[in-house]
Amino acid sequence: MHALRSVRRAVLAVAALPLLAAAQHAIPAAAALDAEASRLMAATQARGLAVAVIDAGRVVHVRAYGERNAAGLPLLTDTVMYGASLTKAAFAYTVLQLVEEGLLDLDRPLAAYLAQPLPDYPDDRRYGPWSGLAGDERWRRLTARMLLTHSSGFANFAFLEPDGKLHMHFDPGTRYAYSGEGLILLQFVLERGLGLELGAEMQRRVFDRFGMLRTSMTWRADFATNLADGWKDDGSVEPHDPRGRVRAAGSMDTTIADMAKLASAIINGEGLSAKGATALSTPGLPITTASQFPTFQPELPLVERRTDLAAGLGVVTFLGPQGPGYYKGGHNDSTGNTWVCIKPKKRCVVILANDVRAERAFPALVRFILGETGVPWRWEYGGLTFVD
Known part of the structure; x- marks a missing residue:
């Protein structure tokens, strides 16, 4: 029996080695980070x-590399860049x-x-074409939690539908299918139902609270x-879009310096109770x-699913060799x-790229x-070819 316990301890020790090695990974010095970023660019x-x-x-x-136009x-740490769908995490x-103040119930x-x-x-035009839901009473089941976990049943946006109308493709709350339209519906409820103005609320509750002076x-x-313009996959330039409408799904302009403040505040749970802060990144x-795309692809058989992958509130959660984590992508x-x-050591990386070609380097740069x-890069980016 003693020998069996020894063997078990040895097996457990060997199994723990990858976790230990990952946990001991040292954050690189600035010069090393600069060199790796330059190599990957x-x-x-x-x-x-x-x-x-x-x-x-x-x-x-907080580092910036390359050009802004x-x-x-030069691209600077206070250059305004498009936040894209990182907006969704700030919105969540x-x-x-609002939930903690009793103004909204997630369920x-x-x-x-x-x-x-x-x-x-x-x-x-500020919201979705809700008239398309006439005759489908399932909309009455929708909750804020369903919209924040992308389980509304909506397409990403109604304009992607063949008829340009909004439809529910499955019973709400039953599966994940990415939908910006769902976030716009929640914005609609806050503004039309609760009488709030989302841009002002986010400015006061998030951007001003955390000292994000160049975010709106x-x-x-x-x-x-x-200001940063952008580069497309073919190397052509796309001017920055001066967005005039608040869109919960992705209208935020920001800087890497401001996003550093936001990432730090959220991993520390600032502005929320411990329970509220935990809710964001709970599977x-x-x-x-x-x-992730196409949105309505068939679900995998049970044996092929990644069991640690789940939707949080405005983020995706995963379990990797360093413990539980969460992430959010943004793209156009x-x-x-x-x-x-990564939650246990409160470590985060935020990358803003004004060149979509940089996405191919994200796994290598985050790993460095x-x-x-354990970030689900292949799930996030599908068939994109990554560089090492």
């Missing part, structure tokens, strides 16, 4: 990239504050907050003097597909962003900074 031909690193909940590196002006943090049907049935509201949900004139809904034709956090994390 050359490998991907990316023209601009910015990185922030948080260790033990503190910001330890075709004129060759705002929603959780109460959203119909209870509206003065009339959702499909009866006139279609408004809409365009500001003072951004123009230090809430299993993710059952091989990749000329933007590639990612935000990865944090070590092996």
Whole structure:
């Protein structure tokens, strides 16, 4: 029996070695980070990239590399860049504050907050075309939690539907399918149902609270003097879009210095109770597909699913060799962003790239900074070819 216990201890010790090695990974010094970022930019031909690193909940590196526009002006740590879908995580943090104040219940049907049935509201270009839901009473089951975990049943956006109308493709809350339209619906409920103005709420509750001086949900004139345009996959330039409408799904302009403050604040749970802060990155809904897009691809057989992968509130959660973590990506034709956090040591990396080609370097750069994390890169990016 003693020998058996010894063998078991030895097996457990060997099994723990990868976890121990990952946990002991040292955050690289600034010079090493600069060199690796330069190497990966050359490998991907990316023209601009910015990185922030948080260790033990503190910001330890904020770096910017390359150019912010075709004129060759340098990308700086206070250059305004497009936040894309990183907006969704900041929005979720705002929603959780409203929940803690008793203004919203994550699990109460959203119909209870509206003065009339959702499909009866006139279609408004600021929101979704809710009239498409007429005749489908499943909309009455929708809750804030379902929308934040991308389980509404909506397409990513209604304009992607063949008829341009909004439809529910499955019973709400039953599976994950990425939907910006779901976040816009929650914005609609906050604004029309609760009488809030989302841009002002996010400014007060998040951007001002954490000292994010060059971040906004809409365009500001003072951004123009230090602003990043973007590069597409073919190397062409796309001018920065001065977004004039607040969109919970992705209208945020920000800087890498400001995103460092936000990542640090959220990993430390600032602005929320311990319970509220934990709710953001608690696994809430299993993710059952091989990749994030296309949205309505068939679910994998049970034996092929990654059991540690789940939707949190506005983020994706995973379990890797360093313990539980969460991440959020952001993307358009000329933007590639990612935000990865490992919870036990309160370590995070935020990458903002004004060149979509930089996405191919994200796994290597995050691994260089944090070590092996378990981020589901292949699920996030599908068939994209990564560089080492």
